[in-house]
Amino acid sequence: MKYLKTLQSSLKPTLLIDADLFLFRAAVVSEEETDWGDDIWSLASDLKVAKKVFTDQIESFQKRLDTDEVLMCISDRENFRKSVHPSYKSNRKKSRKPVGYKALVEWVQETWPSHCQATLEADDVMGILGSCPDLKTVIVSDDKDMKTIPCRLYRPADGDLLNVSLIDADKQFYTQALTGDSTDGYAGCKGVGAVTASKILGNRPEWSLVEQQYVKCGYSRDDAIVQAQLARILRFEDWDATTETIKLWRPE
Numbered sequence: 001m002k003y004l005k006t007l008q009s010s011l012k013p014t015l016l017i018d019a020d021l022f023l024f025r026a027a028v029v030s031e032e033e034t035d036w037g038d039d040i041w042s043l044a045s046d047l048k049v050a051k052k053v054f055t056d057q058i059e060s061f062q063k064r065l066d067t068d069e070v071l072m073c074i075s076d077r078e079n080f081r082k083s084v085h086p087s088y089k090s091n092r093k094k095s096r097k098p099v100g101y102k103a104l105v106e107w108v109q110e111t112w113p114s115h116c117q118a119t120l121e122a123d124d125v126m127g128i129l130g131s132c133p134d135l136k137t138v139i140v141s142d143d144k145d146m147k148t149i150p151c152r153l154y155r156p157a158d159g160d161l162l163n164v165s166l167i168d169a170d171k172q173f174y175t176q177a178l179t180g181d182s183t184d185g186y187a188g189c190k191g192v193g194a195v196t197a198s199k200i201l202g203n204r205p206e207w208s209l210v211e212q213q214y215v216k217c218g219y220s221r222d223d224a225i226v227q228a229q230l231a232r233i234l235r236f237e238d239w240d241a242t243t244e245t246i247k248l249w250r251p252e
Contacts, residue, residue: 011136012067013152016126017058018141019072019108026054027098045099051107057156058112061140065154065161072114073125074105080119080246084229087185119246124234127151131235148173148233171205176231177224178210186230189214207251225250 030050034042062068081088108114117125123145130139130151139146142157150169153162164172178197180188192200192213200213207228214224232238232249240247 012069013065013136013138014069014071015061015065015067015154016130016137016139017061017070017072018122018126018139018143018146019074019105019114020122021141021143022054022057023050023101023104023108024098026050026057027101027104029053031099043099047100047103047107050100050104054104054108061154061156065138065140067138070113071129072108072112073122073129074109074114074116075121075123076116076118078119079121081230084248085186085226088230089185117244120234127233128236128239131237133236144172145176145233148176148231149235167205171201173228173232174201174205174207174210177228178213180227181231184230186227188227188231189217189219189224191217211251 027045027050030045030047030053032044032046034044036042058070062070079088109116115125123141123143126139126141126146127149129135130137130146130153131149138152138154138161139149140154140156142155146153147162147164148169149164150166151164153164154160155162175194175197176188178189178192178200179194180186200209202209210228211221211224214227215221228251229249234246238247238249239245
């Protein structure tokens, strides 16, 4: 991941921007429906509007966090989690991206420092760089999954600037492994919601508690591990920087 060395020389924190999320929002805002009469409608997008919306967002983040350094993190078209289980995000195949979204991604890659790593999601790029102990970074995203990363995290929707500790990140990760995520196409442990997961994990979250709950509900240990691998946003220790390969998570 080429930006590992580049970011080490930065004096001010680099904002790791969830470009997928903020580009999507900008594209949605710029869409316009037109009624041509006689039951004929069209949908169009003014990319100048979308670009301004996106740029204004980034500039507001820079001002709030007092830095000019940014890195746009973008998802690759392929996703390694589909090799873990084919159901991952299979329910999104028919979902439509906003008009002009692809062109916006290309514009961002041409205009801003950006990174897209083969088979990784933007979340993984942010997770790897955001948890690297040698880098000064702030992840900028409203995605709840980023709370599974020990990092500095800015959530624009509520204005929170968080220092996510390792124990809090692990608890959130184990919670995701238990509850699953229907949006991403993995079910978790049947009957376990956020409240039950919190009771199971308590104040000292450990993998063994997750595994015990799965076994109690009739699943195998391997079932629990697969769900955890789908839930796991990659951290620095899950990435081999020399070979640029994933070290798929397994319990110690």
